[in-house]
Amino acid sequence: MIRELGLAGIYFPALLIWALAAMVLNLILRRLLRAIGFYRLVWHRALFDFALFVILLGGVRALAIYWMPS
Structure with a gap:
């Protein structure tokens, strides 16, 4: 199940956080x-x-x- 991650009271979809981490890794690897x-x-x-x-x-x-894990 995809959860939401809270940061200072603002909830972000977990996929957004994962995509940002993957983008940083992608830039480094490229x-x-x-x-x-x-x-x-x-x-x-x-x-x-x-x-x-x-x-x-x-x-x-x-x-x-x-x-x-949830």
Whole structure:
């Protein structure tokens, strides 16, 4: 079940918090991949970046569910 997370009396959907965490990880990972030249091997960069974000979002969600059970 997706919960809401409260911060100073304001409730945010858990998916929003997870997506922000995944976005930060995605930005860091994209810079690292660009620095090592990995994108030369990628056919469609935007599609790869989106798939990477979805994978990271799933991982962040799985970790959040594992560490904070309801």
